[in-house]
Amino acid sequence: MTIDPAISGAPSAADDGAGCRFATLTFTRDIAAPAATLWHAWTDPAARAIWAAPSPAVIVDIVEADTRAGGREISLCKVEGAPDIRCECGWLALQPPERSVNYEVIASADVTRSAALVTADIAGSGARSRLVVTVQLAAFTADIESGYRQGFGAGLDNLAETAARTMVLERVIRAPRPAVWGAWMNPETLPQWWGPDGFSCRTRRIDLRAGGEWVFDMIAPDGTVFPNHHRYQEVQPERRIGYELLWGEDGPKHADAWAAFEDLGGATKVTLGMIFSTAAAFEDAKGFGAIELGHQTLGKLERFIGSR
Template sequence: MTGFSTLRFARSVAAPVATLWQGWTAPAARAIWAAPSPEVTVEFLEADTPVGGREVSLCHVAGEEDIRCEVVWLVLEPGRRSVNSEVISRGGLTLSAALVTAEVQADGEGARIEVTVQLADLAGGMEAGYRTGFAAGLDNLAGVAGRMMVISRRIEAPVARVWGAWWDADTLPRWWGPDGFSCRTARIDLRAGGEWVFDMIGPDGTVWPNHHRYGAVLPEARIDYALHAGEGGPKHADAWALFLPVEGGTEVTLGMVFASAEEWQGAKGFGAEALGLQTLGKLAALV
């Protein structure tokens, strides 16, 4: 028998609205906080977040058959509201269908997300899983948002030109990095599954080894990548770049989830946000 219920969840987050929004919608961030517990591994097979975009993931639990989750984004009002459908299945059998509405707003110096799930339980027993899963997921999201940096810049050039300056092995090293910094490339292979191994050289000659490892790439829309401290070095952050056509040009958003809160605090102390905006400024000047 099908059961219907409406579930509500809310969390306050010590991060700006724009950061919380990216944490909720950006595939690279969702992949970090989606698993409700350490026993669950979430594998994203497909992820795209424009209106009409689809997200497909598998939840792996040792000794159990995988659970498949298919999401379609129906409404996206950046920094305000999202609506998506969600269908859960196992072994080809549909277990539940839901409509998920999330509303984001400022909350003092931080932000707050309120999620409403309109659930159709087709198999019985799904409501308890939804309550546990969403509660744990929003706890994880709050933690992720607290160690996330998000910066944006509007560039007066079409998406194709901005993308071309970013996703080109000759052009990217010319502008990447803050004012006064240069790049010395050891190896560059710009593709999904590719990498860029390089040194960033500061104005005083200090060398900062870097290694970008690329994940999903959606041409003229999104690049996901991981930042490592040089080849074989520890991972500093999971990052993404979004390219959105807007009136008069392109809005570029750069997001990063740092490996730990301590790493994020260190980056903030180093002026990471200002330096990131300088980097996007160099891109704007080039195009």
Template sequence: MSGRFATLSFERSVAAPVSALWSAWTAPAARALWAAPAPSVTIEWLEADTRVGGREVSLCKTAGEPAIRCEVGWLVLQADALSVNSEIVSVDGVPQSAALVTADLTPVGGGSRIVVTVQLSSLAEDMEAGYRQGFGAGMDNLADVAARTMVLRRVIRAPRAVVWGAWMNPETLPLWWGPDGFSCRTQRIDLRAGGEWVFDMIAADGTVYPNHHRYGDVRPPDGFSYTLHWGENGPKHADAWASFEEQDGATAVTLAMVFNTAAEFRDAKGFGAEALGLQTLGKLARFVGET
């Protein structure tokens, strides 16, 4: 129906496991990559707290037009399965619409599917056409981002404060980072928001792999985001984030990354990046004295 009230539905099949789709749908670092409906639109993130009771505030900007403010409130988050959030859109402080957004995620064969239902109330004008266009384009972007997303998970039997302290400490991070047999040689390290880590990863055979991590949002002890570059100030090859959740005295760690291109994602899968990343999380577990 059209007018002040409408129920909209969007469905996409995604060539990625449901864990990757969930991370792309909910993680602020990933949402920043797919939320803009067109290249002419930029998204500025003011807040991003993806947990039940948390909120996400962003500004959607197009040259020559007023910024559109979107405030999301997270109501339900069931990992890899279901999310429900409220969404209020306003311009110059005047509410334009309010919506309840429900996303159902399911595994399908080797991939996954997402069905999003938007119960929309137009407050200042008929927003249905804009939602259909903007949300539809965003869902296309989401499917592309999810297909380039790699997710690593491990439950470490140690308190979250201990795991966070081992990771976000410039003295200890280089001691365990990297797969089995690798060591780190640091040039500069500053693990604050806006900081960076310039270092070499050195394989057991002596091969040197230059790395440069640039840190974005850092929210102790919940998580952080960063970008990965091929060597100091080199090309970016992935956007990444890590989250830490308490789980009965242990810590559920999620490390995820969106590769710049589908080709880079395939290359990473081809040389065993998932197994190597899990080795890195295993070294972290041993470093903190997992009990």
């Protein structure tokens, strides 16, 4: 993976005479991921919660997320012993997988510290892509410009690393969104279709809600048993779910995942994303055919819905 951590050009800045400084910052990253994958890593809240923290000492908690033009995302950056930093991101334009435009307002201790217009442009060919982010910043406190440059730059370094271990699968299913959601989020039907061709599921516990879990075994055609544990963190009915994938009950986590459901007027676009815990785990997954097996799983979902 090639990363260009430098800011392209020095920021230009001006002062309005009332203590507000204006600056334009430009960040460029070359990323070892296709443009479509980078788009999902840039925009999906499950991914943004992973890469947005500029350092391990910072925890990013996304408390509201609506990734649509006109929607907004509210997140809290938490550092032990310091006031939370609140970030409001409002999506103004989304043109997948090429461009997004959003506003961003940063506040802490009930004081607005900055406002910005953020434009992200993505271009790519094959397995690589380039991200150019332009930030038009209005800084209301003296330290925010340098802090913004450093924090945003560190976050984009994290994004490059995260996108390189992200797998995204998409399928348009010829069924209304309520039917697709119902097949996925019903404890009776989910185990009937989940898994690649020839696999079956043996459920131990299942509770498909935020804070719930599904503990189950996937059984291969040759009888090999693969223990699994899904922990559900986010459930937005008929829109998206977010969950963790563990190797067996309370075992090591191997991926953060999400599924999004988009209404296409009688059909439904399903996007299944997985951010593997390490780049090595992602390479191992690709090596044993995880992409094809994932597509088989979505194919089973479509056939299951069509048979009902």
